[in-house]
Amino acid sequence: MSFTLATWNINSVRLREPIVLKLMEEHAPDVLCLQECKSPVDKIPMDGFRALGYEHMVASGQKGYNGVAILSKIPMEEAGMQDFASLGHARHVAGRLENGVTVHNVYAPAGGDVADREVNEKFGQKLDFFAEMRDYFNANRPEKSILVGDLNIAPGEDDVWDHKKLLKVVSHTPVEVELFEDVRNSGGWHDVTRGDITEGKLYSWWSYRAKDWDTADKGRRLDHIWASDDIKNTHHSSRVLRDVRGWEKPSDHAPVFATFDL
Template structure:
């Protein structure tokens, strides 16, 4: 079975329902993982999704904040949800496809503005989330799994517009990158996107603060697709749909795609 998966921080699924439907009509991924849905599950608009054939969903939600959903036109069953760092936030949900592949959808805390947990509680929460995720993978190494989401870390020098200028900016600090790599190593994960696009700058997020985001191009790769070692070689055709950042009233993130032949 071949299926295409997309991950997208939508920044309110109800506010941007039209963009979700546009993506599904024009790009037609088999599975769409959304983060920052900002909606209780029972308020996620389903009519348009169902009309396009996306009749399966697992989700965790809360009013106005966070929220993750896996929307699919392929049958799937819920495979759990964890509250890493005991934050009480809707930041993780998992689903299993009929071919046995488990998809984990994460929205890792952004971490606030100051990269110091002694003065910024949110940064500590981010590091704790990553530490618990690492420890979970040490305890039970995943197999036949894909992990996607807004992980809020740009790990490589070519994942940011200026490595030197962002070393002390949350999302690219050395301690965050260290935690990111420890999570990857603990789970035996492979970076599906960089397996396909190994060299060159690559971004999935551009700040709303930029007057002309496209020309300034001060982006970061915060959105990721990982695969466990046993299925990593089945992944291909990775891409970032950059033009979605320029749609009307867009999210500040662009969707990231990958296809798996399994």
């Protein structure tokens, strides 16, 4: 079975329903994982999604903040939710597809503006979130699994527009990158996107603050797709749909795609 999966921080699924529908119509991933839905689950606009074949959803939501949802054309059942760092936030949901693949959808905390947990509680929460995610996958080694989402960390030098300038900027600090790699190694996760696109700068997020994000191109790769070790050789055709960042009333993130042959 071959299927295509996409992950996208949508920054309000109700506000940006038109571009979610546009992505579904034009690119038609079999599974679409959304983060920062900013909606209770019962308010997610499923009617339009179902009309395009996305009849299955597992989600964790809350009013106005956070929120993760997996929309699927493939039959799927809920496979759990984790509250890493006990924040009480809707930041993780898992779904199990009928082909036996478990998809984890994660929206990691951004971490605020100051990379110091002593003066910035949000940064401490982010570090604790990743530490607990590491411990969880150490204890629950994933099999036939995919982890996706806005992890809010750009790990590599080619995942940011300027490595040296961003070393003290939240999302690319050494302490975050180390924890990011700890989580990836704890589950034996394989970086699908970089497995397919091995060289060159690669971004999935461009700030709203830039007057011309495309020309300035000061991006970061914050959105990720990972595969468990037992299916690491099944993926191909990874891509970031950069042009989506320029659609009308866009998210500041672009969707990331990958295809799996299982």
